[in-house]
Amino acid sequence: xxxxxxxxxxxxxxxxxxxxxxxxxxxxxxxxxxxxxxxxxxxxxxxxxxxxxxxxxxxxxxxxxxxxxxxxxxxxxxxxxxxxxxxxxxxxxxxxxxxxxxxxxxxxxxxxxxxxxxxxxxxxxxxxxxxxxxxxxxxxxxxxxxxxxxxxxxxxxxxxxxxxxxxxxxxxxxxxxxxxxxxxxxxxxxxxxxxxxxxxxxxxxxxxxxxxxxxxxxxxxxxxxxxxxxxxxxxxxxxxxxxxxxxxxxxxxxxxxxxxxxxxxxxxxxxxxxxxxxxxxxxxxxxxxxxxxxxxxxxxxxxxxxxxxxxxxxxxxxxxxxxxxxxxxxxxxxxxxxxxxxxxxxxxxxxx
Amino acid sequence: xxxxxxxxxxxxxxxxxxxxxxxxxxxxxxxxxxxxxxxxxxxxxxxxxxxxxxxxxxxxxxxxxxxxxxxxxxxxxxxxxxxxxxxxxxxxxxxxxxxxxxxxxxxxxxxxxxxxxxxxxxxxxxxxxxxxxxxxxxxxxxxxxxxxxxxxxxxxxxxxxxxxxxxxxxxxxxxxxxxxxxxxxxxxxxxxxxxxxxxxxxxxxxxxxxxxxxxxxxxxxxxxxxxxxxxxxxxxxxxxxxxxxxxxxxxxxxxxxxxxxxxxxxxxxxxxxxxxxxxxxxxxxxxxxxxxxxxxx
Numbered sequence: 001x002x003x004x005x006x007x008x009x010x011x012x013x014x015x016x017x018x019x020x021x022x023x024x025x026x027x028x029x030x031x032x033x034x035x036x037x038x039x040x041x042x043x044x045x046x047x048x049x050x051x052x053x054x055x056x057x058x059x060x061x062x063x064x065x066x067x068x069x070x071x072x073x074x075x076x077x078x079x080x081x082x083x084x085x086x087x088x089x090x091x092x093x094x095x096x097x098x099x100x101x102x103x104x105x106x107x108x109x110x111x112x113x114x115x116x117x118x119x120x121x122x123x124x125x126x127x128x129x130x131x132x133x134x135x136x137x138x139x140x141x142x143x144x145x146x147x148x149x150x151x152x153x154x155x156x157x158x159x160x161x162x163x164x165x166x167x168x169x170x171x172x173x174x175x176x177x178x179x180x181x182x183x184x185x186x187x188x189x190x191x192x193x194x195x196x197x198x199x200x201x202x203x204x205x206x207x208x209x210x211x212x213x214x215x216x217x218x219x220x221x222x223x224x225x226x227x228x229x230x231x232x233x234x235x236x237x238x239x240x241x242x243x244x245x246x247x248x249x250x251x252x253x254x255x256x257x258x259x260x261x262x263x264x265x266x267x268x269x270x271x272x273x274x275x276x277x278x279x280x281x282x283x284x285x286x287x288x289x290x291x292x293x294x295x296x297x298x299x300x301x302x303x304x305x306x307x308x309x310x311x312x313x314x315x316x317x318x319x320x321x322x323x324x325x326x327x328x329x330x331x332x333x334x335x336x337x338x339x340x341x342x343x344x345x346x347x348x349x350x351x352x
Numbered sequence: 353x354x355x356x357x358x359x360x361x362x363x364x365x366x367x368x369x370x371x372x373x374x375x376x377x378x379x380x381x382x383x384x385x386x387x388x389x390x391x392x393x394x395x396x397x398x399x400x401x402x403x404x405x406x407x408x409x410x411x412x413x414x415x416x417x418x419x420x421x422x423x424x425x426x427x428x429x430x431x432x433x434x435x436x437x438x439x440x441x442x443x444x445x446x447x448x449x450x451x452x453x454x455x456x457x458x459x460x461x462x463x464x465x466x467x468x469x470x471x472x473x474x475x476x477x478x479x480x481x482x483x484x485x486x487x488x489x490x491x492x493x494x495x496x497x498x499x500x501x502x503x504x505x506x507x508x509x510x511x512x513x514x515x516x517x518x519x520x521x522x523x524x525x526x527x528x529x530x531x532x533x534x535x536x537x538x539x540x541x542x543x544x545x546x547x548x549x550x551x552x553x554x555x556x557x558x559x560x561x562x563x564x565x566x567x568x569x570x571x572x573x574x575x576x577x578x579x580x581x582x583x584x585x586x587x588x589x590x591x592x593x594x595x596x597x598x599x600x601x602x603x604x605x606x607x608x609x610x611x612x613x614x615x616x617x618x619x620x621x622x623x624x625x626x627x628x629x630x631x632x633x634x635x636x637x638x639x640x641x642x643x644x645x646x647x648x649x
Contacts, residue, residue: 132477135496136397142496206479210398210486242396250390261479292396327389334381341377 003029003228004075004118008068010059010106011080012052013037015187016122016216018045020077020223025051029228034071036064037080038098059102065109068116075118076110077227078103081159083124083152083191083282099155107166110173119175120226121163125212125236125293126153127179130285136210139294140179140234150282160234176226181238181293182286184312185216186319195283196252197320205258208246209290212238213313218306222298231301236293239309245287248313253322253329261288397468397497398486404466408488409458416455419595420554421649426602427460429548435502436605437540437547438467438509441528441632442517444555445578448593453509453552454488456600467509468501470494470536474515474575498539508545510536512625515575519564525556526640528633534625541615541624546605549628551635554598557646559583596646599639603631 007024011017012035025033035041035052036059057063059080067073081099103121110116128134129144130153148154160177167175184192192213195201214237222237249256261284268281299305306312322328383406386392392402416422430436440453454467469485470493476482491497493510501508511517516529540547563579583590606628614620 132482133473133492133494135494135500136491137496137500139496204479206483208398208483208487210394210396242394242398243390244394244398244400247390247392247394250388253389290398325388327385327391330385330388334385337381338378341374 002230005031006034006071006073006115007032007075007077007227008034008036008071008073009052009077009079010036010102011078011082012049012054013039013041013045014079014082015045016183016219016223017079018048019220020079020227021052022048022050023220023224024077024227025049027224027228032071034067034073036067059098059106061105062109064106065112068109068113072115073113074115075120075227076106076113076116077120077122077223078106079122079223081122081124081155083280096151096155099152100158103159103162107162111166111170116170117173118227118230119163119166119173120223121159121175121177122223123160123177123179123234124152124156125179125181125238125291126150126282126286127156127160128291128293129153129157130289130291132289134289137292137294138236140236140297148282148285150280150285152280152282153285174230174232176231177234178222178226179234179236179293180219181212181214181236181291181309183216183219184213184316186315187216190216193316193320196248196254196316197323198254199323200257201249201252201254202264203245203249203256203258204264204284204287205260207261207288208244209287210242210244210292211248211286211290212242212292212309213316214238215307215312215315218304218312221304222302222306225302225304229302233297233301235298235301236295237298237306238293238295239306239312240295241308241310242292243309243313245290250325251310251313252317252320253324253326255323255325394487397489397491397501398483399466399468399489400487401466404488408484409455412451412455413459415593416452416459419593420452420558420598422452422456422554422598422600424456424460424600424602426604427456429602429605430457430461430465430507431546431605432463433465433505435505435543435545436507437498437502437536437545438507438550438602439536439547439628439632440509440511440550440552441526441636442511442513443520443525443552444593445518445559445561445580446591447511447518448558449552449555450509450511452555452598453550453600457507457509465507468506469509470498470511472514493535495535495539498536499543502539502543502545512536512629519561519576519578521564522556522560522562525560526553526636528629528636531625531629534621537621537624537628538615540608541611541621544609544612546607546609547624547628548605549603549631549635551601551603551632551639552598553600553636553639553643554596554646557596558593558598560594597643597648599643601635601639603635606631 009021012021021035024030033052036055036057038058128138129146129148131146268284394400457467466489469490471490475485512531513529559580561578565577569577
């Protein structure tokens with residue numbers, strides 16, 4: 001009864017958006033799914049989007065308001081908030097435009113949509129910022145002490161600010177903000193996958209941040225539930241438990257390469273201006289401070305427990321394959337040392 | 353039966369010694385394998401139990417036993433399980449007392465409990481140090497972390513004097529400094545956790561601070577730049593602590609049950625903080641009488 005009949009999903013030209021839209025289209029409770037993005041989805045994503053009505057719309061264009069009204073959209077899932085600098089021509093500036101101005105315009109259009117009664121926004125745990133005075137575990141009520149240095153973190157803060165304003169103006173619309181931990185999964189090609197697949201994995205010298213991940217499949221499940229069920233409020237979405245960065249690198253069988261922080265800041269600055277490298281101050285903040293969130297509220301209200309961070313990560317490692325220091329080799333080395341000790345002892349005792 | 357035993361004891365000596373070493377070697381290798389493959393658990397605060405048990409504590413133990421010859425009293429006041437807030441005096445320039453208190457709690461308590469220390473943000477700003485602090489069970493001294501640990505049933509250690517305590521000159525030894533804003537009391541009240549006052553004698557003499565080079569401290573961004581009889585004169589050797597004799601007394605728990613409502617009442621918080629402070633100060637005087645010579649055996 002509460003399930004919206006017409007759902008509009010933004011960001012369907014990206015993997016997450018396409019998967020969410022495709023899954024909604026397969027849900028018999030949802031009658032129509034409208035997918036929008038500035039670019040047309042690639043061939044691979046188009047397969048996921050069977051049954052989704054696609055529109056090429058820029059969120060910053062008034063057309064989106066017309067679409068919301070004419071089609072009688074009842075729920076909006078705003079997923080067109082991206083970290084990526086690589087996919088956008090124009091680099092960081094263009095990404096910020098889409099994230100922040102896109103959200104602002106979309107929410108303005110939502111305010112005028114007559115049938116709308118639900119809004120789901122993809123946010124990130126980057127909303128908690130990064131400071132040495134932060135508590136170890138963030139609950140949804142923790143205020144950021146210092147705003148993040150990275151562009152994406154700032155975008156997320158802006159986006160959440162707009163959602164707060166929207167909630168005040170449209171109290172009848174159920175608004176859900178999902179703060180996701182970094183995604184990880186079997187699918188290759190995500191930023192984290194690329195990072196953990198490097199021959200030597202750069203880390204910050206003297207820092208071993210606590211990390212949390214959310215399995216991409218569980219993120220989909222949470223998004224789906226947020227759209228078809230009423231869950232007003234803000235929720236942290238992450239796998240329970242923690243891996244430290246060094247531990248994660250070892251689990252992937254890789255070798256860490258600690259680098260002093262000023263060096264990495266310089267690299268991040270270079271990446272920002274040149275747009276060549278997929279590395280920003282967002283990652284650097286994460287790799288200095290780490291980020292752990294409390295998911296009690298999610299588990300209680302959604303009745304769903306994402307798989308633990310360690311399990312999600314191991315799932316990713318199985319898909320990506322181990323590096324040179326995989327558990328098989330380490331175990332073999334251990335065995336060979338034990339064997340050689342035994343042989344030496346036998347030889348010595350034999351002489352005696 | 354006796355024959356078998358006789359035979360065993362007759363032939364075994366060399367091989368059983370070898371077996372012990374074999375087992376140690378195998379244990380060490382399997383530990384190494386767990387570390388190398390990331391096959392261990394870290395809690396949400398970053399506490400690495402395996403690393404603490406197999407590296408940190410064994411490294412500190414000789415210091416605890418042979419160097420400072422630490423004696424503890426009243427360990428029975430620590431709960432068998434469940435939470436308690438351990439509040440202690442702070443001294444000795446480099447916070448060695450916090451580390452030794454953690455060893456005392458683990459090694460002297462029958463359940464070998466871990467002390468979760470709360471540290472200043474300065475600790476978590478320092479690369480390297482921050483990670484050792486987290487891996488050994490420490491976290492930032494702030495109310496959300498303290499309350500989260502207490503709700504999880506942990507033993508939490510806090511030093512309300514902070515840098516005023518560790519950084520005070522040797523002339524003011526064993527004089528408790530002001531207790532901050534009493535945030536630790538409100539954490540205990542809000543979670544209904546007993547407060548256990550702890551008095552530590554000996555840390556003051558381990559690194560007696562006879563001077564403070566302020567310009568250097570400002571340059572390095574540290575709260576102070578200590579001058580001790582050995583540091584910085586002896587260079588790296590100056591970090592060796594003097595072998596003072598230490599006594600640690602765990603006082604009787606102060607119950608806070610049913611006082612949740614007082615957590616926001618500054619008067620109640622202040623009074624309780626004062627009570628804890630007085631208890632520690634008096635116990636310090638008593639312990640000092642028991643140890644007239646700081647270098648005694």
